Amino acid sequence: MRTIVEHCAVIATMDDAGTEIADGSIVIEDGVITWVGAGPPPATGEPDERVDGRGAVALPGLVNTHHHLCQTLTKAWAQEGDIFSWLQELYPVWCGIDAEWVRAAASAGLAQLLLSGCTMSTDHHYAFPAGSAGLIEAEIEAAAALGIRFHPNRGSMDLGTHNGGLPPRELCEDRDHVLAETEALASKYHDPGPGSLLRIAVGPCYPLTNTPELMRESAELARRHGLLLHTHLAEGRDEESFMLEKFGLRPLDLLDSYGFLGDDAWLAHCVQLSDADIGLLARTNTGVATCPSSNLRLGSGIAPVRTMLDRGVRVGLGVDGAASNDSGNLMAEARQLLLTQRAGGVDRALTAREALRVATRGGAEVLGRGAELGSLEAGKRGDVALFSMETLEMAGAEADPVAGLLFGGSQRATDVLVEGRPVVRNGALVKVDEGAIVREARRIGTRLARAD
Numbered sequence: 001m002r003t004i005v006e007h008c009a010v011i012a013t014m015d016d017a018g019t020e021i022a023d024g025s026i027v028i029e030d031g032v033i034t035w036v037g038a039g040p041p042p043a044t045g046e047p048d049e050r051v052d053g054r055g056a057v058a059l060p061g062l063v064n065t066h067h068h069l070c071q072t073l074t075k076a077w078a079q080e081g082d083i084f085s086w087l088q089e090l091y092p093v094w095c096g097i098d099a100e101w102v103r104a105a106a107s108a109g110l111a112q113l114l115l116s117g118c119t120m121s122t123d124h125h126y127a128f129p130a131g132s133a134g135l136i137e138a139e140i141e142a143a144a145a146l147g148i149r150f151h152p153n154r155g156s157m158d159l160g161t162h163n164g165g166l167p168p169r170e171l172c173e174d175r176d177h178v179l180a181e182t183e184a185l186a187s188k189y190h191d192p193g194p195g196s197l198l199r200i201a202v203g204p205c206y207p208l209t210n211t212p213e214l215m216r217e218s219a220e221l222a223r224r225h226g227l228l229l230h231t232h233l234a235e236g237r238d239e240e241s242f243m244l245e246k247f248g249l250r251p252l253d254l255l256d257s258y259g260f261l262g263d264d265a266w267l268a269h270c271v272q273l274s275d276a277d278i279g280l281l282a283r284t285n286t287g288v289a290t291c292p293s294s295n296l297r298l299g300s301g302i303a304p305v306r307t308m309l310d311r312g313v314r315v316g317l318g319v320d321g322a323a324s325n326d327s328g329n330l331m332a333e334a335r336q337l338l339l340t341q342r343a344g345g346v347d348r349a350l351t352a353r354e355a356l357r358v359a360t361r362g363g364a365e366v367l368g369r370g371a372e373l374g375s376l377e378a379g380k381r382g383d384v385a386l387f388s389m390e391t392l393e394m395a396g397a398e399a400d401p402v403a404g405l406l407f408g409g410s411q412r413a414t415d416v417l418v419e420g421r422p423v424v425r426n427g428a429l430v431k432v433d434e435g436a437i438v439r440e441a442r443r444i445g446t447r448l449a450r451a452d
């Protein structure tokens with residue numbers, strides 16, 4: 001299959017040199033970019049798909065490195081809480097999660113991501129109420145139906161109020177069951193091959209919701225099977241004192257003691273870090289998913305992204321769950337990253353291009369796909385997002401349309417390709433009806449709101 005994206009106003013390739021190409025075109029053959037350059041593409045006959053890029057900025061597909069898709073049905077709950085009180089208010093609601101809920105929530109959350117130019121997302125699903133089944137399978141089906149590249153985590157919790165942790169017992173699982181299910185999911189679904197659309201990761205939720213045994217054994221399982229490893233860390237302001245009291249170690253040192261850090265691991269948030277912590281992340285090449293909107297919503301603070309990048313830490317962008325974002329638009333999140341890093345002054349902030357790089361190439365590197373994704377270069381996979389300049393947001397940003405995407409607040413992609421296949425066309429989903437997704441999400445969301 002051959003796809004041609006032609007005559008983009010500008011292509012921001014995100015290659016090592018930061019090349020930007022005016023009047024740029026891209027040729028994608030069987031999922032792989034074979035040519036990127038200025039002007040019309042080389043004559044190779046009529047393509048199977050032709051995308052008109054005139055008046056649009058082309059970016060590599062954005063990559064979302066942290067989410068809890070199930071929370072898409074619990075927006076605007078627990079509005080005044082910090083991370084710990086927010087969790088306590090929402091845990092009882094999440095005790096009702098089932099496959100129908102997850103399918104509807106994942107469809108809505110992943111559709112919003114796709115429409116914001118995101119072509120690859122992870123999900124960190126850790127709430128498995130007793131008796132629930134088929135939850136990860138439901139979100140895998142939703143992702144496949146939409147056409148997005150998907151890296152779900154098999155999450156877990158086994159440290160509840162009954163044994164000294166945070167969540168209710170109904171959301172805690174047996175350790176052996178978690179490990180067996182994770183292995184079963186990986187053997188059924190994980191595709192390590194080139195151009196993979198589906199990879200499974202291992203995601204114990206958090207050191208205050210998981211026993212040291214499950215944290216350690218999750219890391220061992222991930223490495224035994226060549227899977228990536230994910231958890232939350234250094235988010236709320238009270239986390240350090242809780243972990244010192246319970247385990248006698250600061251958060252990152254605790255995780256290090258579990259053998260968790262490494263170039264196959266990435267951590268959500270990393271807001272509350274010491275200088276030594278940043279050094280440890282860099283030394284171990286551990287990745288970070290920064291989630292600026294969620295960190296503001298819960299009053300956690302602003303992650304030191306500028307410093308982490310300067311010291312060589314791999315950083316990707318995440319929207320986080322929609323109970324704390326409470327949106328899931330990755331382009332809007334890139335703008336949030338740009339602006340939050342300026343809270344301490346503009347002299348050591350990110351540029352718009354640096355924020356876009358974190359949202360594209362940074363994310364691809366954090367999810368272990370840096371060799372294949374994250375930039376528009378010959379040999380990489382054909383994941384592309386186009387944003388029209390002919391919109392109210394972009395009108396007037398002609399001086400620098402690439403930076404204008406963030407400064408102007410462009411939020412909806414006009415065309416999105418995954419493996420060279422259109423999944424968004426003219427601002428609409430290609431494979432699934434957006435209205436049907438909204439109706440189903442609202443049907444269950446209404447039931448949850450009434451049950452409260």
Ligand SMILES: [Zn+2]
Binds near residue numbers: 124
């Ligand atoms: Zn999270």
